[in-house]
Amino acid sequence: MIAEDLLSSILESSIDWIEVLDPDARLLLMNRAGLRAMDITSPRVLVGQSWVHCWAQPGQEAARRAVQDALAGRAGRFQGSRATVNGTPRRWDVVLTLVRAFGGRPDRLLSIARDVTGQVDLAQELSRTGRRHRALAEASAAIIWRVTPDGCSLEGEGWDAFCGVAVEKGQRGWWLQLVHPADRERVSAAWHAALRDGEPYACEFRVRHVGGAYRWVADRGVPLRDEDGIIEEWVGTISDIHERKQAEEALRDSEERLRLALETTSTGIWDADLVTGGRQWTPETRRILGISAEAPVTRDSFLDCVHPDHRAEVESTFFVDWPAEGPGYSGTYRIIRADNGEERWVAATGRTLLDENERPVRKIGTLQDITPHKRAEEALKASEERLRLALHAGRMVAWERDLATEHVTRSPNALGLLGLGSGPFPDFLERVHPEDRPQAEALIRQADDEAPETVEFRYKLPGGGTLCLGARAERVGPNRLIGITFDITDRKIAEEQAWRSSNHDPLTGLPNRALFQQRLEQALGCAGHSGTNASLLLIDLDHFQAINDTLGHDAGDALLKETAARLSAMIRACDTVARFAGDQFMVLIVEPLTLEHAVRFAQCVTETLRQPFSYAGRRLTGRASIGIAAFPDHASRSTELMQDAEFALRHAKEQGRDRAVTYSPALRLASEQRVGLGRDVHAALARDEFIPHYQPKVCLATGSIVGFEALARWHHPTQGLLTPGYFGTAFADPELATAIGRQINAKVASDMRGWLDAGLPFGRVAVNLSPSAFNEPGLADELLMILEHTGVPARHFEVEVTETVFLGRSSDHASSILMQLHQQGVRIALDDFGTGYASLTHLKQFPVDHVKIDQSFVRELERDEGDEAIVSAIIGLCRKLSIEVTAEGVETPGQAQRLRGLGCHRAQGYLYAKPVACTQVPSLLTSWKAKEAI
Secondary structure, eight states, X not given: OHHHHHHHHHHHHOSSEEEEEOTTOBEEEEOHHHHHHXXXXXXXXXXXXXXXXXXXXXXXXXXXXXXXXXXTTSOEEEEEEEEOTTOOEEEEEEEEEEEOOSTTOOOEEEEEXXXXXXXXXXXXXXXXXXXXXXXXXXXXXXXXXXXXXTSOEEEEETHHHHXXXXXXXXXXXXXXXXXOHHHHHHHHHHHHHHHHHTOOEEEEEEEEOTTSSEEEEEEEEEEEEOTTSOEEEEEEEEEEOHHHHHHHHHHHHHHHHHHHHHHHTTEEEEEEETTTOOEEEOHHHHHHHTOOTTSOOOHHHXXXXXXXXHHHHHHHHHSSSSOTTOSXXXXXXXXXXXXXXXXXXXXXEEEEEEOTTSOEEEEEEEEEEOHHHHHHHHHHHHHHHHHHHHHHTTTOEEEEEETTTTEEEEOTTHHHHHSOOSEEHHHHHHHBOGGGHHHHHTHHHHTTSSSOOOEEEEEEOTTSOEEEEEEEEEEEETTEEEEEEEEOHHHHHHHHHHHHHHHBOTTTOOBOHHHHHHHHHHHHHHHHHHTOOEEEEEEEETTHHHHHHHHOHHHHHHHHHHHHHHHHHHSOTTSEEEEEETTXXXXXXXXXXXXXXXXXXXXXXXXXXXXXXXXXXXXXXXXXXXXXXXXXXXXXXXXHHXXXXXXXXXXXXXXXXXXXXXXXXXXXXXXXXXXXXXXHHHHHHHTTOEEEEEEEEEXXXXXXXXXXXXXXXXXXXXXXXXXHXXXXXXXXXXXXXXXXXHHHHHHHHHHHHHHHHTTOOOOEEEEEOOGGGGGSTTHHHHHHHHHHHHTOOGGGEEEEEOGGGGSSTTHHHHHHHHHHHHHTTOEEEEEEETSSOOOTTXXXXXXXXXXXXXXXXXXXXXXXXXXXXXXXXXXXXXXXXXXXXXXXXXXXXXXXXXXXXXXXXXEOSTTTOOXXXXXXXXXXXXXXXXXXXX
């Protein structure tokens, strides 16, 4: 019993986990330390269980071997993981021994386990730290080294890879043999001083690389000390800085070359510190000015050397904090040398340097004596004058090109022939057609031939127009060409016509698919470079095949040509319209116009193509579906952009044709804007915001005002006075167009009543009736009722209609309305005459009293013989039919004089007055000077 009590006391007092097992390794007993380790209060839950299976895999196999060793009389040892009842894992060092029993009792196995979880975690962390250290060393391009306090090498990771030599551990100074001989003594001294003083070490030197060449490295090291400050070891890195050293050397070489260049070109440098007031001049600057090396550098000492004629200019340019032309400035001036009074020419440049707060802190610049150059220029001017007289009659330009500076000196007549005087060659080259620039640049190579050939290229004049030029040159020095340029335009016209035939559609004369593709690529390249945009419209004529099938191919061709003409009239010079294929057209709109403009343009296209035209006694109408795509909104490549336009075109056809669809969500935005405008117009009508403004019509014979045209304006509560350019799309809605017209007509009648009461001789006032207005059967009665209600005689009232009302199924209805108005004394005017597609017989069939010539024929009347012929024909026709004629859009006295000479009765346009409010009409009439208007 004493032995058992002693054993029990030993078990309970031990801090190790002790378990007693039977020979089959089943648990019999566990001490208090084991209970704490397992986080249980009683061993009953574990007694009788297999002790081996209590260990986590793969520790069970080790536990099983330990049991076998113990039963064989050997100590069984292993390390395993065993979780508590709550699942907390712990690591244990276990010793298993056999305890022999006496007195016939069974043997027992004694397990003693010690918790080593912390030691294992520490070992794992140390292992991870070691791995991180190795990974860092591998990832870094630097060599990491360690040495003892007295300089014996311990480690040098990466040294052997960089230098091809293994680290000689335990040895001192062995690595110095790999240092460049020129650097070795300096490096050795710095290293031994660091070892001696215990201070951080840093040195840059060349070391032999694994390839045999020397490379620059930066060596850095620091001592590691214990808590008593004693150095335990040195650690450091060696980094490859060879590229940096080479860059520094290149910079020094560049600075030396600059110094030599300045000395060679006799260029002086001046430097002024605006903060301290200090100034520095190089010796060359002093030499140019004739100022001795001992003389002080001041503002006055410099200005005293400047010629009096230039002194004010120099002071205003170089002695202000921030010149008006920007931080850089230059000039050419005369000076008077301080030492001998000689007058010289100098070229000076300067630049103001700013600090981080944009304040000027320094000025620096150059000074160069250009007197010989100036004298040479004077001699050259005399020579050029003689040459100018010789070349003037021949319309040829002689020139001289300096290949070193790219400056081209041209004969004086160059400005008249080429629109360009002397200057840099690139200025001339920019005006050469891009496709021909290689030929122009080839003059250098051609000049070396014994019989140089003529180089030909296209040249764009600054004022517009293109010349075809030929040029020949000869080399008269390594950097000098002389040559002559002459006009070959007439000969190249025939070649241009041949080119056009291969790049244009023979039916319509428009660019064909190939040329359009080239222009599209060019436009996208320019837009991508400048950050602007470009829009593409793919137009497909609706039901074109039906026209071919029913009326024949001649009718289809007529429709294609009419479409081409209308599209061409709508685009700008920088845009492109092309016949793409069959009944398809492409329009390219380039910057600065946006995608929204392209959408509006497409709507105008559909409306324009809807207008009928006459063919073989028939009225044909062209309708179109349009797909819109834009760069960079939708695509960046031409092929993708055209695919987007095709997709949008298909969508337009699916929606019912005769419309335009944008590939992007911009369509939704445009739709919302249109709906919003319609809503705003409805609201404006409810608020009675539409008002008429009046533009006078003037008699060309007397200069008197004979009438007015009432033009709709929207008096917007926030945006002010808006023209139809803003709300014109509302007229596409017949209901809105009719409502706006009704509101305008009532106010016009009211204004006329007021003028009549005031005794003003205003003549007749014309109102515009939209085609949709004629859908109202009571239109004539409504207008006559307004006149009757206001007491305005019908002879003072006129309605303007376009030729559209004479076309289509509603023409008979429109004819009866106009006839009713005409019979009551209202005059009928045909507006925009010549732009529609009505037959001339309509002038006889309908009650037309007045024809207004569209401004598109008036605009170029003074320069375009075709326009003059059309205007003359219209006037002559109307004279024969006793119809009054008014020309619209008259803006110049020359136009008015030409119209008067052609027999035109009246004129209207900005030459006389812009549209004015009703309140301004009385003053306009009373102050009008008829003679001045003639």
